[in-house]
Amino acid sequence: MSVVSDGNEGDICTNSDEEVEGEGGEEDEEDEEPGDIPNYYDDVHDDVELQDTYDPEDYQFTCLSYWESQRVLAQDVAIVAGALKVTPAVAKLVLVHFRWQVSVILDRYKSSFLQMLCEARVQPSAGRSVPYSQSPQCGVCLQLVRKDFLLALSCQHSFCKACWEQHCTVLVNEGTGIGISCMAQDCSLRVPEDLVFPLLSSEDLKDRYRRYLFRDHVESHAQLQLCPGPDCPIVIQVQQPRAGRVKCRGCSQEFCFKCLQMYHAPTDCATVVRWLTKCADDSETANYISAHTKYCPKCNICIEKNGGCNHMQCSKCKHDFCWMCLGDWKSHGSEYYECSRYKENPEVTNQSQQAQAREALKKYLFYFERWENHNKSLQLEAQTYQRIQRKIQDRVMNNLGTWIDWQYMQNAAMLLAKCRYTLQYTYPYAYYMEPGPRKKLFEYQQAQLEAEIENLSWKLERADGYERAGAAGGMSATDQGDLEIQMHIAEHHRRTLLKDFHDT
Ligand SMILES: [Zn+2]
Ligand SMILES: [Zn+2]
Ligand SMILES: [Zn+2]
Numbered sequence: 001m002s003v004v005s006d007g008n009e010g011d012i013c014t015n016s017d018e019e020v021e022g023e024g025g026e027e028d029e030e031d032e033e034p035g036d037i038p039n040y041y042d043d044v045h046d047d048v049e050l051q052d053t054y055d056p057e058d059y060q061f062t063c064l065s066y067w068e069s070q071r072v073l074a075q076d077v078a079i080v081a082g083a084l085k086v087t088p089a090v091a092k093l094v095l096v097h098f099r100w101q102v103s104v105i106l107d108r109y110k111s112s113f114l115q116m117l118c119e120a121r122v123q124p125s126a127g128r129s130v131p132y133s134q135s136p137q138c139g140v141c142l143q144l145v146r147k148d149f150l151l152a153l154s155c156q157h158s159f160c161k162a163c164w165e166q167h168c169t170v171l172v173n174e175g176t177g178i179g180i181s182c183m184a185q186d187c188s189l190r191v192p193e194d195l196v197f198p199l200l201s202s203e204d205l206k207d208r209y210r211r212y213l214f215r216d217h218v219e220s221h222a223q224l225q226l227c228p229g230p231d232c233p234i235v236i237q238v239q240q241p242r243a244g245r246v247k248c249r250g251c252s253q254e255f256c257f258k259c260l261q262m263y264h265a266p267t268d269c270a271t272v273v274r275w276l277t278k279c280a281d282d283s284e285t286a287n288y289i290s291a292h293t294k295y296c297p298k299c300n301i302c303i304e305k306n307g308g309c310n311h312m313q314c315s316k317c318k319h320d321f322c323w324m325c326l327g328d329w330k331s332h333g334s335e336y337y338e339c340s341r342y343k344e345n346p347e348v349t350n351q352s353q354q355a356q357a358r359e360a361l362k363k364y365l366f367y368f369e370r371w372e373n374h375n376k377s378l379q380l381e382a383q384t385y386q387r388i389q390r391k392i393q394d395r396v397m398n399n400l401g402t403w404i405d406w407q408y409m410q411n412a413a414m415l416l417a418k419c420r421y422t423l424q425y426t427y428p429y430a431y432y433m434e435p436g437p438r439k440k441l442f443e444y445q446q447a448q449l450e451a452e453i454e455n456l457s458w459k460l461e462r463a464d465g466y467e468r469a470g471a472a473g474g475m476s477a478t479d480q481g482d483l484e485i486q487m488h489i490a491e492h493h494r495r496t497l498l499k500d501f502h503d504t
């Protein structure tokens with residue numbers, strides 16, 4: 001929805017026959033894509049119900065408290081220590097090295113026990129251990145001390161207790177946990193924690209060491225991740241580690257289990273990092289496009305965007321246009337939605353380096369602008385969601401229906417956010433995609449999703465507008481049904497895209 005820049009909310013037009021063009025074109029098959037693509041969603045009305053039970057993003061996980069995760073770790077430690085007949089501290093070093101895959105450790109124990117201990121850096125590799133030194137001298141401070149004051153790991157590199165103490169204290173102060181190793185040059189043997197603890201002088205230092213160990217244990221565990229939320233102690237546990245979406249029960253943060261970044265389907269972890277780095281590097285270049293105001297392409301009046309929907313309607317001349325490209329919205333019907341597709345210049349490889357650089361920048365800005373715009377829409381639609389929630393509360397308080405009567409609005413706003421979030425993350429995916437039939441199919445699905453989401457956003461804002469205009473009964477039952485069908489269609493398109501393109 002659009003308003004004139006004076007922000008007068010009363011200007012919003014909610015004439016019900018005006019948005020027909022927005023959803024037009026569904027029966028229309030004139031598309032430049034290969035013939036089979038327009039039928040891509042033919043099954044949409046038949047299997048919406050069925051599809052509801054299958055979500056390609058479903059991902060099982062558990063949130064563990066500090067003590068629950070300690071218990072999970074302790075179970076593995078007990079198994080390995082028992083099987084290998086080593087101390088729990090040594091078992092932990094072995095477990096860390098093998099990412100807590102107990103079955104791998106037990107297999108290796110049968111076939112190559114010593115080799116495994118070398119790999120885990122708890123035993124010196126054969127031939128690398130120095131002959132046992134008779135000299136009662138510390139290898140660091142070179143002082144002669146009584147032999148029972150010297151400490152050595154299985155590598156027999158002996159140092160006095162004072163030197164060990166200093167070594168461990170410095171490292172723990174630097175934030176080292178399991179990484180404390182032997183002081184001898186070229187010796188990378190790890191110091192088990194039961195040797196380190198007595199060397200730390202204060203309770204505070206011991207506490208910190210305990211924390212760092214815990215962090216390292218969780219980080220090395222293939223099925224565990226520490227929540228990236230600030231100071232959050234929750235550990236996420238999964239059975240199948242992959243780039244799935246998890247949500248912390250402690251701080252409500254949502255993130256990708258594999259890379260701990262914001263969840264990013266359909267883009268994979270490496271690509272999203274690449275994209276975010278690029279956006280950070282090029283932030284100067286991209287700054288100028290973050291304009292909040294544009295002008296109506298027909299009557300030139302200043303238009304301010306105060307909602308998430310990119311289908312704009314000029315409050316003065318009622319012209320329907322696209323916020324992104326300022327093109328007529330009529331050309332954005334779902335079958336010919338072109339606004340999300342970047343048309344590369346096929347001649348560019350034959351042109352000068354300068355021209356190629358210009359083209360590369362143009363391409364990047366095209367994707368970045370859309371990525372940013374969806375991000376802004378998400379924020380604006382979050383405000384719509386809040387407003388809807390407050391309004392439902394008011395209505396229920398004033399006995400104008402129950403929560404159940406109004407909940408469809410809230411559900412629609414929630415679904416819209418979910419769909420738009422996925423849509424935002426289709427842009428880095430498309431940006432890095434190699435040209436070819438698969439990219440064509442992706443862009444086709446992206447365009448469909450884009451069109452359906454703007455449709456949903458438009459309908460929701462209209463419903464919200466009704467409420468704001470104070471219409472006594474709110475939306476009619478037909479409008480509600482219409483909104484609900486649009487929810488199904490948008491979600492169906494979202495899931496289809498993820499099913500086809502999100503390989504975790
Ligand atoms: Zn010494
Ligand atoms: Zn050593
Ligand atoms: Zn958390």
Ligand SMILES: [Zn+2]
Pocket residue numbers: 243256257258259260261264268269
């Ligand atoms: Zn990830």
Ligand SMILES: [Zn+2]
Pocket residue numbers: 296297298299300301314315316317318319
């Ligand atoms: Zn206008």
Ligand SMILES: [Zn+2]
Pocket residue numbers: 322323324325326327332339
């Ligand atoms: Zn457009």
